[in-house]
Amino acid sequence: MQQALSLAESVLTLTDPNPRVGCVIVKDDQMIAQGATQKVGGPHAEVMAIRDAKTKGFTEASLQNTTFYVTLEPCSHYGRTPPCVEAIIQLRPKRVVIATLDPNPLVAGKGIQRLIEAGIEVSYPLMEEEALALNVGFMARMAEGKPWVWSKIACSLDGKIALENGVSQWITEEPARVDGQYWRARSSLVLTGIGTILKDNPLLNVRSFPTERQPIRAVIDGQFLIPEDAALFNGDPVWIFTYQSNPEKVARLQAKNAKVFNVPEKNSYVDLVAIWQIFQTEHINEIHVEAGVGLNSALLRAGLMDELLIYMAPKLIGSGKGSFSLPVLESLDNVPTFEWVEQQQIGNDMRLRLRNSKRWVALLSQINRKI
Amino acid sequence: MQQALSLAESVLTLTDPNPRVGCVIVKDDQMIAQGATQKVGGPHAEVMAIRDAKTKGFTEASLQNTTFYVTLEPCSHYGRTPPCVEAIIQLRPKRVVIATLDPNPLVAGKGIQRLIEAGIEVSYPLMEEEALALNVGFMARMAEGKPWVWSKIACSLDGKIALENGVSQWITEEPARVDGQYWRARSSLVLTGIGTILKDNPLLNVRSFPTERQPIRAVIDGQFLIPEDAALFNGDPVWIFTYQSNPEKVARLQAKNAKVFNVPEKNSYVDLVAIWQIFQTEHINEIHVEAGVGLNSALLRAGLMDELLIYMAPKLIGSGKGSFSLPVLESLDNVPTFEWVEQQQIGNDMRLRLRNSKRWVALLSQINRKI
Numbered sequence: 001m002q003q004a005l006s007l008a009e010s011v012l013t014l015t016d017p018n019p020r021v022g023c024v025i026v027k028d029d030q031m032i033a034q035g036a037t038q039k040v041g042g043p044h045a046e047v048m049a050i051r052d053a054k055t056k057g058f059t060e061a062s063l064q065n066t067t068f069y070v071t072l073e074p075c076s077h078y079g080r081t082p083p084c085v086e087a088i089i090q091l092r093p094k095r096v097v098i099a100t101l102d103p104n105p106l107v108a109g110k111g112i113q114r115l116i117e118a119g120i121e122v123s124y125p126l127m128e129e130e131a132l133a134l135n136v137g138f139m140a141r142m143a144e145g146k147p148w149v150w151s152k153i154a155c156s157l158d159g160k161i162a163l164e165n166g167v168s169q170w171i172t173e174e175p176a177r178v179d180g181q182y183w184r185a186r187s188s189l190v191l192t193g194i195g196t197i198l199k200d201n202p203l204l205n206v207r208s209f210p211t212e213r214q215p216i217r218a219v220i221d222g223q224f225l226i227p228e229d230a231a232l233f234n235g236d237p238v239w240i241f242t243y244q245s246n247p248e249k250v251a252r253l254q255a256k257n258a259k260v261f262n263v264p265e266k267n268s269y270v271d272l273v274a275i276w277q278i279f280q281t282e283h284i285n286e287i288h289v290e291a292g293v294g295l296n297s298a299l300l301r302a303g304l305m306d307e308l309l310i311y312m313a314p315k316l317i318g319s320g321k322g323s324f325s326l327p328v329l330e331s332l333d334n335v336p337t338f339e340w341v342e343q344q345q346i347g348n349d350m351r352l353r354l355r356n357s358k359r360w361v362a363l364l365s366q367i368n369r370k371i
Numbered sequence: 372m373q374q375a376l377s378l379a380e381s382v383l384t385l386t387d388p389n390p391r392v393g394c395v396i397v398k399d400d401q402m403i404a405q406g407a408t409q410k411v412g413g414p415h416a417e418v419m420a421i422r423d424a425k426t427k428g429f430t431e432a433s434l435q436n437t438t439f440y441v442t443l444e445p446c447s448h449y450g451r452t453p454p455c456v457e458a459i460i461q462l463r464p465k466r467v468v469i470a471t472l473d474p475n476p477l478v479a480g481k482g483i484q485r486l487i488e489a490g491i492e493v494s495y496p497l498m499e500e501e502a503l504a505l506n507v508g509f510m511a512r513m514a515e516g517k518p519w520v521w522s523k524i525a526c527s528l529d530g531k532i533a534l535e536n537g538v539s540q541w542i543t544e545e546p547a548r549v550d551g552q553y554w555r556a557r558s559s560l561v562l563t564g565i566g567t568i569l570k571d572n573p574l575l576n577v578r579s580f581p582t583e584r585q586p587i588r589a590v591i592d593g594q595f596l597i598p599e600d601a602a603l604f605n606g607d608p609v610w611i612f613t614y615q616s617n618p619e620k621v622a623r624l625q626a627k628n629a630k631v632f633n634v635p636e637k638n639s640y641v642d643l644v645a646i647w648q649i650f651q652t653e654h655i656n657e658i659h660v661e662a663g664v665g666l667n668s669a670l671l672r673a674g675l676m677d678e679l680l681i682y683m684a685p686k687l688i689g690s691g692k693g694s695f696s697l698p699v700l701e702s703l704d705n706v707p708t709f710e711w712v713e714q715q716q717i718g719n720d721m722r723l724r725l726r727n728s729k730r731w732v733a734l735l736s737q738i739n740r741k742i
Contacts, residue, residue: 155529155530156530156706157530157679157681157709157723157725158526158530158693158694158695159526159527159528159529159530159531159693160530163699163700163701163702163703164699164700165699165701167701167702167703169703170703171703297689300687308528310528313708314708314709314710314711314725315703315706315707315708315709316671316695316697316706316707316709317697317700317706318668318693318695318696318697318698318700319696319697319698319699319700320700322529322530322689323529324529324687324689325689325690326687326688326689326690327689327690328534328535328536328690329534329535329688329689329690329691330534330536330538331534331538332534332538332540332541332542332686335527335686335687335688336686336687337684337685337686338528338685338686338687339685339719340685340716340719340721343714343721345711348710348711350711350714350723352528352721354528354685
């Protein structure tokens with residue numbers, strides 16, 4: 001299963017909005033074939049592994065008595081591709097080991113039931129935390145109808161994201177910035193606020209390394225202030241969420257491959273709930289936030305911040321801008337609290353990952369439940 | 372040498388102001404005896420190891436042809452105890468392996484020379500970074516005439532050490548607070564500012580576990596504001612640094628085992644250079660700072676902050692008090708920068724250690740130099 005998970009990880013930036021899945025076929029304790037899910041519309045991991053076996057000269061007959069290791073319950077419905085369970089059943093393997101259930105209501109145990117009905121032994125779950133980490137956004141969307149959101153924050157040891165004069169380039173160094181682009185590359189959508197666009201005019205795309213898929217870049221811009229010559233409009237898709245109406249500007253931006261979503265205003269800000277409904281309709285799994293204090297604080301207050309991806313420079317800045325603005329607290333009892341996931345030195349900076357453990361545990365119990 | 376270092380570590384809180392030293396005797400590839408330096412005035416590691424060997428029935432004759440592993444160059448001068456080199460030479464071991472030179476000007480290579488003159492093979496350095504870490508304060512005092520200073524900071528993810536209303540108990544949890552007491556216990560002196568005394572009235576001693584030695588607690592209190600009923604005055608030694616004169620208060624505090632040092636005023640603050648001279652006279656190796664923004668910032672600005680011992684809670688506070696106040700910067704070119712040493716989860720909090728790498732490298736080159 002470790003190898004199947006590595007295969008899934010190898011397509012981390014490729015398969016969105018489909019889950020990243022790996023599959024390994026084992027015969028007589030030897031790994032004989034492997035596969036990973038391809039770009040949307042392409043074959044799934046199980047089909048890739050079966051193809052790999054056939055390329056290596058295995059006949060359908062010789063694939064009986066094998067064990068399949070799959071990182072996600074095989075699909076049982078006709079989507080863009082035929083159901084993977086049928087491809088497996090046709091080969092009559094002895095056993096299928098599955099890391100986690102697929103919370104997709106179209107699958108959700110039906111894949112496993114089909115295998116069992118066909119007389120194939122099924123074991124699950126196995127290494128389910130690792131499997132959840134690989135597809136946390138897909139799982140969250142399927143199980144709860146909401147994407148998984150992390151915020152990338154580059155700050156000093158004392159939590160400053162910029163000097164008093166606004167200078168923030170660069171608190172962290174090149175290796176941390178490249179690492180941050182890997183997280184952009186795996187996400188479905190990179191989200192920022194209009195403040196960051198006006199201040200830094202960033203591209204927010206993946207350019208430190210080749211990628212077959214650029215995430216959508218989206219701007220929360222209640223008052224529709226985005227300059228039409230912003231660097232963001234480079235031909236790749238841009239989404240803008242605003243509560244202002246300006247059909248001429250919308251038309252001109254559409255010509256630049258931007259899509260403007262009109263959303264309600266709520267307390268002088270965009271209605272985040274409405275935006276999250278759009279994300280669900282548009283099959284957004286993972287959201288990578290790169291923003292300033294405004295959007296970060298709004299997401300935190302709305303309970304929409306699932307993970308923090310902090311790049312901490314070993315520097316003290318003293319006076320400067322912080323990453324979050326919260327109502328002044330009177331006691332330490334109810335501050336937003338996360339759980340440490342990982343810490344790793346990236347160049348001279350430290351990457352600290354933390355997550356909302358309540359939501360994580362809820363997702364784990366969804367994908368582990370008995371069927 | 373790994374074992375000798377572990378022995379030295381076992382007396383981390385005991386030997387101050389002497390260095391923590393470990394010694395292992397090896398004969399025919401077998402470890403036959405070991406020892407660690409005892410409390411001030413007690414035997415050093417080499418003598419403890421020789422005693423251990425004799426207890427186990429080894430005669431002086433049978434200790435020839437052995438190898439000694441010592442974490443610090445054996446002393447060659449008469450201090451509170453006779454020189455260890457003479458005790459070693461008497462046994463005529465074949466070889467002595469030494470982790471680092473002793474930068475103490477009274478030793479500084481003389482111990483090694485004595486061994487070589489006596490016809491004993493000597494190798495050094497070995498695992499010198501680990502050996503320096505164990506005695507960084509002693510090495511700093513001997514090599515440069517200044518203690519090694521770390522500041523313990525308990526803060527949130529966004530660098531806040533207290534809420535706006537001053538509430539700081541407790542940002543971190545019990546395991547982190549106990550761990551912090553281990554760092555107090557290894558230090559020579561716990562240093563704070565009068566602001567912390569007035570706000571929190573802390574004891575600043577070691578009480579979460581038994582210790583044979585309490586560090587001195589010292590307060591920087593320029594205006595001599597310390598209340599005479601402060602919790603600090605519990606019978607154990609307290610030092611106060613002030614530029615005010617108040618002989619009656621001094622006399623009353625002396626009765627409570629406090630020592631008041633009069634130091635010059637400099638820019639409306641105590642003259643830190645004068646205090647550091649007192650630390651040198653008083654053989655202070657390691658200083659554990661637990662203070663607020665005032666003292667922390669003063670030490671940082673004066674270049675006297677060698678290490679940061681940060682306990683970071685996985686919480687976001689947003690509005691609150693920071694740990695450092697620095698002049699407002701116009702660019703990111705000259706911010707105080709440290710080097711990551713270690714990160715370790717302690718309970719639900721994260722311990723981050725960083726140090727001044729310039730001073731560390733200078734100390735390393737001192738203890739590694741050729742003689």
